[in-house]
Amino acid sequence: LTDVGTAGNQIPTNADLDGKNLFINGGFDIWQRGETFTDNGYTADRWGLFKAAGVMTLTKSDVTPNILGDGRLRLETTTIDVDAQIYQKIENVRTLQGKTATLSFWVYTSDNFQVQAKHSFGTGSATTQRIFHDAVTTGVIAATWSKVTMEITVPELLVTDDVNADNFLQVTLFIGANLGNTYIKDVKLEEGSAATPFSTQGSSIGEELVLCGRYYQKSTYAPVLKQYVTGRKLIDVIFPTTMRAVPSMVINRSGYTSDSLVVAAGGFQDADFTALTASASSITSWTADAEL
Numbered sequence: 001l002t003d004v005g006t007a008g009n010q011i012p013t014n015a016d017l018d019g020k021n022l023f024i025n026g027g028f029d030i031w032q033r034g035e036t037f038t039d040n041g042y043t044a045d046r047w048g049l050f051k052a053a054g055v056m057t058l059t060k061s062d063v064t065p066n067i068l069g070d071g072r073l074r075l076e077t078t079t080i081d082v083d084a085q086i087y088q089k090i091e092n093v094r095t096l097q098g099k100t101a102t103l104s105f106w107v108y109t110s111d112n113f114q115v116q117a118k119h120s121f122g123t124g125s126a127t128t129q130r131i132f133h134d135a136v137t138t139g140v141i142a143a144t145w146s147k148v149t150m151e152i153t154v155p156e157l158l159v160t161d162d163v164n165a166d167n168f169l170q171v172t173l174f175i176g177a178n179l180g181n182t183y184i185k186d187v188k189l190e191e192g193s194a195a196t197p198f199s200t201q202g203s204s205i206g207e208e209l210v211l212c213g214r215y216y217q218k219s220t221y222a223p224v225l226k227q228y229v230t231g232r233k234l235i236d237v238i239f240p241t242t243m244r245a246v247p248s249m250v251i252n253r254s255g256y257t258s259d260s261l262v263v264a265a266g267g268f269q270d271a272d273f274t275a276l277t278a279s280a281s282s283i284t285s286w287t288a289d290a291e292l
Contacts, residue, residue, distance in 0.1 A: 019195075019196035019199070020190060020199075020201065021188045021189065022096070022189045022190065023201065024088075025044060025208060027198070028044045028060065028073045028184075028185060030044065032212065032218050033045070037057070037058045037059070038057050042216070043058050045212040045215070046215060047073070048088070049085075050083070051084040054078075054079045054080055054083075058073065058074070058086070061074035073183070074181055074183050075175050075181070076181050077178060080179055085174045085175060086172070086175065088187075089292040090168055090189075091168055092168065093122070093157065093163060097154055098155070098156040099154055100152070100153055100192065102188075102189070102192055102195045103150045103151075103189050104149040104186075104190075105147070106145055107145070107147075107148055109140060109175075109182040109183070110180060112136055113173060113175055114134070114136050115134075115135055115172070116174065117171050117172070118131040118169075119132065119157070119161075120169075121167050122164030122166045123166045124164050125162045125163065126162040127163075132153075132154065133153070133154075137150065151193055186198040210240070213239070213241035214242070214243055214244050215244055215289075215291045216290070217240070217241065218285070218287040219285045219287075235270045237269075237283075238266060239265075239267045242265050244290040245265060248288070249261075249268065249289075250286065251283055252283065253284065263288075265290070268288075
């Protein structure tokens with residue numbers, strides 16, 4: 001089931017919170033990794049980009065077309081790639097199982113595109129990923145904002161499914177057939193057979209950032225080494241939000257190297273610093289990644 005309306009009679013709003021949004025950062029408000037991307041991987045928080053061969057740039061866009069306000073993702077396609085897609089992995093493969101869900105979003109593009117949903121059963125699972133929804137939107141009107149709604153039936157998992165750690169439900173939007181600029185905003189997945197007005201999962205931008213922090217965080221300040229013993233300095237950092245799993249980390253230091261780095265889902269400890277110089281004073285920045 002697909003229904004498309006134009007911006008003239010359906011204006012999305014955050015005022016009505018009926019229908020919990022199962023996507024995090026569905027309004028594309030949080031961009032911790034930057035605002036311009038050309039390679040595969042995560043972009044706006046919780047949203048991934050994949051392309052096999054085409055030339056594509058994904059950016060945060062708060063400019064024309066502007067009739068629906070701020071907060072949107074823009075994909076500029078120079079060379080068509082039918083596999084080009086954006087996606088979100090929702091933690092827990094059992095999410096919505098046996099239920100009807102509704103996907104809705106606003107789009108400004110030249111043509112319809114494909115929507116796919118699948119189950120992924122986790123690291124090392126003997127059960128292969130299983131696509132259970134594959135449909136094409138209808139009625140998208142070129143060069144204007146259209147609201148797309150699509151009903152998705154999520155099947156029950158099988159008794160024989162081998163569910164391991166890092167399992168998820170994934171929803172994918174294939175953009176590859178659309179040349180030029182494609183704008184997307186206000187993406188919502190909710191339980192039920194009707195689309196309710198757009199709302200973020202968090203009740204505020206700050207709460208949405210906290211939800212994103214379960215999967216990705218970066219430092220907002222340079223923590224100072226707080227202890228000193230001869231030939232040794234120490235720092236402890238507690239993550240504002242406990243992460244989904246022990247994250248992969250990138251740490252930038254000033255003036256020293258470290259013999260010890262202990263990372264947990266709740267924070268990290270750097271100790272036993274060596275090669276100290278007169279300028280050795282702090283960790284300048286860090287990122288922690290626990291995405292699915």
